Amino acid sequence: MKKTILGLMLASLSAPTLADVEFLHWWTSQGEIKSLDVLEKQLLKHDIPLQHSPILGGGGDTAMTVLQARALAGNTPDVAQIEGPSIKAWDAVGIVHSVNETGIKHNWDNNLYPLSVAINKTDTGYVALPITLHRLNWMWVNHQLLAQLELDVPKTWPEMFTAMEKAKQANIIPLAIGEEAWQVATLFESLVIAAGGVDFYYKSLVELKSNHIDSDQMRFALKQLRKISNLIDTQQPNQNWDTATKALASNQALFQLGGDWILGDLMASDINVPQQIGCYPAPQSHNAFLYNMDSFIFMAAPDFTQQQANQVADILADKAFQAEFNRVKGSIPVRTDIDLSGFNPCQVKSHNDFEEAVKNQLAIPSMTDSMAVNPVAQQAINSEIFRYYRNAEVTEEEMLRRIISIAQST
Ligand code: BGC
Numbered sequence: 001m002k003k004t005i006l007g008l009m010l011a012s013l014s015a016p017t018l019a020d021v022e023f024l025h026w027w028t029s030q031g032e033i034k035s036l037d038v039l040e041k042q043l044l045k046h047d048i049p050l051q052h053s054p055i056l057g058g059g060g061d062t063a064m065t066v067l068q069a070r071a072l073a074g075n076t077p078d079v080a081q082i083e084g085p086s087i088k089a090w091d092a093v094g095i096v097h098s099v100n101e102t103g104i105k106h107n108w109d110n111n112l113y114p115l116s117v118a119i120n121k122t123d124t125g126y127v128a129l130p131i132t133l134h135r136l137n138w139m140w141v142n143h144q145l146l147a148q149l150e151l152d153v154p155k156t157w158p159e160m161f162t163a164m165e166k167a168k169q170a171n172i173i174p175l176a177i178g179e180e181a182w183q184v185a186t187l188f189e190s191l192v193i194a195a196g197g198v199d200f201y202y203k204s205l206v207e208l209k210s211n212h213i214d215s216d217q218m219r220f221a222l223k224q225l226r227k228i229s230n231l232i233d234t235q236q237p238n239q240n241w242d243t244a245t246k247a248l249a250s251n252q253a254l255f256q257l258g259g260d261w262i263l264g265d266l267m268a269s270d271i272n273v274p275q276q277i278g279c280y281p282a283p284q285s286h287n288a289f290l291y292n293m294d295s296f297i298f299m300a301a302p303d304f305t306q307q308q309a310n311q312v313a314d315i316l317a318d319k320a321f322q323a324e325f326n327r328v329k330g331s332i333p334v335r336t337d338i339d340l341s342g343f344n345p346c347q348v349k350s351h352n353d354f355e356e357a358v359k360n361q362l363a364i365p366s367m368t369d370s371m372a373v374n375p376v377a378q379q380a381i382n383s384e385i386f387r388y389y390r391n392a393e394v395t396e397e398e399m400l401r402r403i404i405s406i407a408q409s410t
Contacts, residue, residue: 029242031264059182097309100125132331176253178241181386194284208407263330279346289357377410
């Protein structure tokens with residue numbers, strides 16, 4: 001059909017053409033790549049190709065450094081994966097498109113969990129699109145190895161240590177762990193919850209209160225971390241969280257502690273979860289729900305206008321897409337109105353536990369995974385904890401002093 005000049009002009013006004021959308025993210029594991037396929041297909045349904053800018057490094061610290069460098073150089077990606085309080089910090093810089101139009105259209109005020117609203121909305125409306133809600137205080141258990149060692153699923157840390165010691169004697173890796181600061185710091189968060197409870201965790205690692213950091217509970221949590229580092233080989237270069245998951249899935253490791261992106265990877269390798277690998281709350285944290293949330297920000301640039309951002313945000317806010325993305329990712333949806341049939345039983349448990357935890361004020365943001373403190377304090381604390389974990393010479397007292405001084409100076 002011949003198009004008139006006026007027709008073409010009107011079409012270009014209502015639907016600006018997008019050659020592609022550049023997306024900066026840190027989703028590089030097998031499960032994450034499968035979820036990205038879902039995202040790519042969703043955009044392609046609307047004739048928008050996705051141009052990936054993956055930055056290696058779970059937890060996203062490196063990706064955030066790259067994002068800052070690119071912003072300083074005036075070369076922002078169109079869309080970026082982001083977490084927690086940095087959303088509002090990026091918005092304050094003034095280079096983030098609003099997604100309020102999408103929020104209104106999709107009735108986010110009523111459909112999202114209040115937590116998703118709090119993280120993604122400012123006084124002027126929505127500035128980011130929430131996508132996943134991950135639980136971090138999960139313990140993943142290799143059932144075959146557990147049976148072989150004639151053990152029950154540990155519910156407490158003393159039981160966990162007994163199990164890990166028995167595994168070590170049988171030449172089985174007791175705990176598969178990524179040899180990265182954020183991985184060790186995530187493990188530490190679960191130890192802090194177990195040592196002092198949810199309220200103590202919040203005061204010490206979210207509010208960074210000196211009198212809570214300088215405490216017996218914190219000393220105890222550090223000693224527990226030292227016990228773990230003595231039990232496992234702490235010098236495994238190249239071991240990321242997803243290579244650790246491979247050790248768990250291939251019957252080399254008994255346990256892994258960490259977020260449910262691990263579930264995404266297990267499902268992507270056709271591991272039967274929860275039959276082969278079970279999901280249980282980390283010892284002594286069963287009522288707590290330690291979370292992080294992935295969101296997307298849309299970055300203003302001459303070739304990525306507000307109108308184009310609205311178009312992409314609207315496509316990614318689609319309820320069916322949000323459901324499918326989370327199903328594959330291992331996480332749970334950020335909206336209240338998504339039916340979880342077809343999701344893995346671990347996701348259903350995560351969802352039920354989340355609702356229960358919210359009711360009882362036991363849902364807590366992960367400091368380590370960017371949901372609580374500013375990025376400078378976060379990275380400094382993570383690397384101190386990692387240093388303690390790798391170096392037996394570092395004392396608990398030194399560690400506490402360091403964390404307090406980071407808390408006071410950032
Ligand atoms: C993100 C997850 C991601 C994980 C590992 C976390 O910070 O929230 O989406 O799967 O890092 O890469």
